[in-house]
Structure formats: structure tokens, C-alpha cells
Amino acid sequence: MPLAPAISDLEQLKNHPAVACLFAWNASAIQGVKFDRDEMTIYLDRANIREACALLKDNAGCPFNFLSDVTCVDWYPAEPRFEVVYHLLSIPNKERVRLKVRLNSSSPAVESITSVWPGANFFEREIFDLFGVRFTGHPYLRRILMPEDWEGHPLRKDYPVEGYR
Amino acid sequence: MASLTPTPVLEPGQDRTMILNMGPQHPSTHGVLRVLLEIDGETVVRLMPDIGYLHTGIEKTCEAKFYQQVVPLTDRIDYLCPMTNNLCYVLAVEKLLGLEIPPKAQWLRVLLNELTRINSHLVWLGTHAMDIGALTVFLYCFREREEVLKMFEMVSGQRMMTSYFRVGGIALEPPLGFFDRVRDFAGYFPEKVDEYENLLTGNPIWGMRTKGVAVMSAEDAIALGATGPTLRGSGVDIDLRRDMPYSSYEKFQFKVPVSQDGDVFARYMCRVQELRESCGIVRQALDGMPEGPIKADAPHVVLPDREKMKTQMESLIYHFKIITEGFAVPAGEVYQAVESPRGEMGYYIVSDGTAKPYRVHMRSACFANLQTLATMCEGHLIADVVAAIGSIDIVLGEIDR
Numbered sequence: 001m002p003l004a005p006a007i008s009d010l011e012q013l014k015n016h017p018a019v020a021c022l023f024a025w026n027a028s029a030i031q032g033v034k035f036d037r038d039e040m041t042i043y044l045d046r047a048n049i050r051e052a053c054a055l056l057k058d059n060a061g062c063p064f065n066f067l068s069d070v071t072c073v074d075w076y077p078a079e080p081r082f083e084v085v086y087h088l089l090s091i092p093n094k095e096r097v098r099l100k101v102r103l104n105s106s107s108p109a110v111e112s113i114t115s116v117w118p119g120a121n122f123f124e125r126e127i128f129d130l131f132g133v134r135f136t137g138h139p140y141l142r143r144i145l146m147p148e149d150w151e152g153h154p155l156r157k158d159y160p161v162e163g164y165r
Numbered sequence: 166m167a168s169l170t171p172t173p174v175l176e177p178g179q180d181r182t183m184i185l186n187m188g189p190q191h192p193s194t195h196g197v198l199r200v201l202l203e204i205d206g207e208t209v210v211r212l213m214p215d216i217g218y219l220h221t222g223i224e225k226t227c228e229a230k231f232y233q234q235v236v237p238l239t240d241r242i243d244y245l246c247p248m249t250n251n252l253c254y255v256l257a258v259e260k261l262l263g264l265e266i267p268p269k270a271q272w273l274r275v276l277l278n279e280l281t282r283i284n285s286h287l288v289w290l291g292t293h294a295m296d297i298g299a300l301t302v303f304l305y306c307f308r309e310r311e312e313v314l315k316m317f318e319m320v321s322g323q324r325m326m327t328s329y330f331r332v333g334g335i336a337l338e339p340p341l342g343f344f345d346r347v348r349d350f351a352g353y354f355p356e357k358v359d360e361y362e363n364l365l366t367g368n369p370i371w372g373m374r375t376k377g378v379a380v381m382s383a384e385d386a387i388a389l390g391a392t393g394p395t396l397r398g399s400g401v402d403i404d405l406r407r408d409m410p411y412s413s414y415e416k417f418q419f420k421v422p423v424s425q426d427g428d429v430f431a432r433y434m435c436r437v438q439e440l441r442e443s444c445g446i447v448r449q450a451l452d453g454m455p456e457g458p459i460k461a462d463a464p465h466v467v468l469p470d471r472e473k474m475k476t477q478m479e480s481l482i483y484h485f486k487i488i489t490e491g492f493a494v495p496a497g498e499v500y501q502a503v504e505s506p507r508g509e510m511g512y513y514i515v516s517d518g519t520a521k522p523y524r525v526h527m528r529s530a531c532f533a534n535l536q537t538l539a540t541m542c543e544g545h546l547i548a549d550v551v552a553a554i555g556s557i558d559i560v561l562g563e564i565d566r
Binding site: 096146 | 216217222225229261263387389391401403409495497498500502523524526528532535565566
């Protein structure tokens with residue numbers, strides 16, 4: 001099965017339940033959409049991520065009620081440098097959607113979604129630990145995998161894979 | 166509503182409570198998990214898991230490897246279900262590449278994945294029962310597990326770190342006698358599950374230690390990101406094999422055990438019944454095994470046969486190129502999730518169009534499941550913490566990566 005080209009036209013993707021829900025709420029919060037390899041990605045403004053998650057969680061018809069995963073990608077040296085990636089799953093409808101927030105390297109911070117899903121706690125701590133992205137409103141934002149006194153954030157692209165720093 | 170204890174550092178309260186360190190060197194924490202307990206007498210007031218003792222930076226290492234070289238690393242994150250991790254990773258890369266996998270390879274993957282699930286659940290059952298005090302079960306479980314490991318050794322040459330799956334198929338045809346051996350095992354294994362159940366399910370001591378212990382509601386389980394038997398034990402009916410099928414799982418018939426009670430016993434029952442269902446899937450895979458190739462027709466990705474490599478110039482060139490410079494994967498990103506014995510195992514892979522992954526993130530089931538521990542244990546006895554940890558079925562290698 002050859003790869004179908006990615007669709008990034010909002011008009012064509014409006015019928016996806018997550019896009020429709022967010023579009024009806026605040027069209028300006030959506031910075032872009034992408035449908036590639038059967039996966040839906042929505043780029044959101046960083047100010048809106050927590051509200052968007054809360055909205056999708058209680059979305060009538062297709063509630064994205066389960067937070068599968070939160071992670072981060074470092075696009076160093078490009079700007080905006082960080083992409084925080086949220087994977088939501090709708091347990092009743094068996095649908096997935098990916099939300100993305102782009103962050104600049106000058107102040108990599110985004111609102112925590114632990115108030116929507118307490119399960120985001122460990123995932124956000126891991127991102128804080130390994131990428132140095134801060135989550136405002138997180139109840140316990142400390143290193144989780146690396147030692148408390150570790151310097152640097154190992155999964156950043158400017159951190160070497162081996163050898164001394 | 167569940168909430169993870171938002172306390173900066175556990176400090177002893179007025180006079181009543183004290184802090185107890187459980188682990189990292191504690192036999193019932195299954196590796197190196199440290200649990201900070203604030204206790205009031207025998208009662209747990211607050212609980213906080215402390216992880217990271219096994220952190221080896223596998224995600225970072227992956228970024229410096231070719232796509233195929235990552236497969237052995239995926240074994241090592243969860244040493245009890247290597248094939249499940251292999252499968253999840255190769256499915257993700259195949260999705261990035263847009264590869265079609267021949268049916269025989271898909272069925273073999275299903276067969277091996279269910280054997281892996283049996284292997285993992287047997288280790289869980291043995292150690293979980295041993296934690297609670299039923300020592301005999303451990304020996305019974307490891308007797309059958311040994312048989313599964315021997316089958317893994319037959320196909321891959323390794324008992325635990327199998328690395329048997331390849332991007333585009335599987336490494337080799339299974340050797341002669343493999344299917345007979347699996348069929349033999351699948352024939353007598355249900356009786357063995359009866360044996361374990363005779364020892365535990367109706368046992369009043371087992372019941373007292375597990376029923377009504379470490380209860381978690383469905384809402385809490387979903388909010389905290391629990392998956393797998395930990396979620397199904399709380400009455401949420403989701404199994405990715407059935408609901409979002411991959412690798413031909415839609416062609417198999419099996420039941421998804423769900424229990425409404427949400428306690429240790431419920432999670433125990435879910436997993437024990439999964440043992441039987443997995444055995445059923447293994448039998449179906451044996452009966453319906455299709456004929457045909459075991460590797461996709463993609464010479465730029467899949468290594469050629471040794472025979473062809475020695476006789477055909479083109480195959481030799483492909484072999485040389487794949488080994489020395491890997492294969493380029495079109496830019497993009499995928500999230501592929503499979504139902505591992507512990508829950509939703511997900512790989513999020515970002516490709517920038519080169520031969521090495523730009524980012525590999527492993528969504529580990531235990532990592533999220535571990536967050537439920539505080540909800541399960543706070544307000545209950547210390548002795549039940551051991552039962553609760555066992556019932557989540559954690560593997561620290563997967564949590565810390």
C-alpha cells in the first residue's frame with residue numbers, strides 16, 4: 001500500500017470529530033491540521049491546550065476521554081524548537097487524535113493538563129526532566145528519571161549521545 | 166476523583182505519622198522501585214512511587230541507530246515481553262514506510278505475541294502469588310514458562326532477548342518441529358491453568374488477601390491513564406487487539422475478560438482468563454497458518470536471502486547498502502499502539518527522512534499504570550501495598566527505559 005499524500009487542508013478535515021469540536025469552540029485556536037498515514041494531528045495555540053483537552057474529553061458524540069501519551073520532540077536548531085505531543089484516545093469510539101503545541105526555546109512552558117487527566121502527571125514530569133519544558137500548574141514538577149541533581153536535559157538534540165558533555 | 170499526592174517532599178506529620186522507605190532493594194517491588202510511604206501505625210496515609218533507578222536512556226540511544234538496529238533495544242525495555250515490543254516497533258516503522266506484510270508473517274507475529282503474553286503472565290502470576298505468600302504457584306508457573314522460553318530459543322536462538330521481528334517481516338522461517346511443539350503446548354496448557362486456579366482461585370487465604378483490596382473505580386483508572394488488565398479489572402471493556410486491530414488480529418476470535426470489582430482479585434481473574442484466551446489464539450493461529458513468504462517484497466528495506474545474496478549481484482548490492490547505510494524512511498510521524506500483557510504499549514516515531522529515527526518515544530504501559538498505586542493504597546494497610554504492586558504487574562525496565 002503506497003503512502004497517500006498528507007492532507008493539511010482544514011476544509012477537508014472538518015468532519016473529524018475532534019476538529020469539528022475544536023472548530024466550533026474556537027476556530028482561531030487551531031493553527032493547523034494534518035491527516036497523514038491515517039492519523040489526525042491538530043496544531044494548537046499553546047494558550048488553549050488545557051481548555052481544548054477538557055473540551056475534547058467531554059465532547060458529545062465522540063468523547064476523547066483517555067490520555068494515551070504525552071511526549072515532546074526537539075527540533076533544534078529550528079524555531080519554534082519544541083513540540084509537545086498529546087495522544088488522546090476515545091474509548092467508546094475507538095478513535096485517536098494527536099494534539100501538538102509548539103514552543104519557543106526562550107520560554108518553553110505550557111499549561112499542565114493534570115487538572116483534566118491526573119494521569120498526565122508522570123508524562124509531564126518526564127518531559128520536564130528530559131527536555132526541560134516547564135508545565136505551569138503541575139502539582140509536583142520535579143525530575144522523575146534522572147537524579148535530582150542532574151544538570152541538563154538528556155533528550156535535547158544539543159545533548160550528546162555519548163562522551164562527556 | 167483521583168489525584169496524585171501533590172506534596173513537595175514527604176515530611177512526617179505532627180506526631181502520628183512516620184516515613185517508611187520501601188525499596189529500592191525490596192523483593193516485592195519487582196526490580197528497583199522505591200515507594201515512599203507515610204504511615205500512621207499500619208495504615209498508609211500517603212504513598213509516592215520513586216522511579217528512575219533503571220534509566221538507561223534507551224530513547225536517546227535509538228536516535229543514534231539505524232531503524233533495524235533499534236529492534237534489539239526494544240527487547241531490553243521490557244524483558245518479559247520482548248516480542249510485543251518488537252512487534253509494536255516494527256509496525257510503527259512499517260506504517261511510516263507504507264509496507265505491506267505478507268499474511269504468514271502477520272500470523273506468525275500473532276502466534277509469537279500470544280506466547281509472549283503467556284510467558285509474561287506466568288511470571289506475573291508466579292511472583293504475584295509469591296509476594297502474597299503462596300510459594301508453590303511460582304514453581305508451577307516457571308515449569309510452563311520454561312517450555313515457552315524453549316520455543317523462543319527455537320525460533321530466534323535466544324530465550325529472552327529474541328529480536329526476532331524485522332522491519333518488513335520476520336527474520337527466519339521457524340525451524341522444523343516448531344509448530345508441533347507449539348501445538349503440543351497449546352494442547353496441555355489449559356489443564357495447567359486449571360492447576361494454578363485450583364491452587365488460588367477458590368483458596369480462602371488468597372481470597373482474603375486479594376478480594377476488596379486495592380480497589381480502584383473505572384473513572385479513576387481512566388483518569389490516571391491505566392490500561393490493560395489494570396483497566397479491565399475495573400470494568401472498562403477495551404482491548405486494542407479487538408478494538409483497534411493490528412497484524413491480522415481481526416481474523417481471530419477471542420473473548421476479552423472484564424471484571425467489575427476493581428480489586429486485586431479482579432485483576433488476577435482478568436489475567437488468568439487471558440492465559441486461556443491467548444492459548445485459544447495460539448491454536449487458531451496454528452490451524453489457519455497461511456502459506457507464503459515471511460518477508461515483504463521491498464528489496465530496499467528487507468535483507469535478501471543468503472542464497473540470493475551469494476548468487477545474484479543485485480541482492481548483494483542491496484545487502485551491502487542496507488547493512489552499511491540502513492534504509493531511509495519517508496519523513497513523517499506515527500503512533501502505533503499494541504496491547505501488551507501490561508496494557509497499551511505505544512511507539513511514537515518521528516522520521517526526518519534519513520536512515521535513523523529522529524525521535525522514538527515509548528509509551529510504556531507500566532509507567533502510566535504505576536500512577537494508580539497511590540489511589541489503590543492510600544487509607545489501607547501496608548501489607549496490601551505488596552498485593553497492589555503485584556496486581557499492577559510492573560516491569561521496571563519498561564518504566565525507566
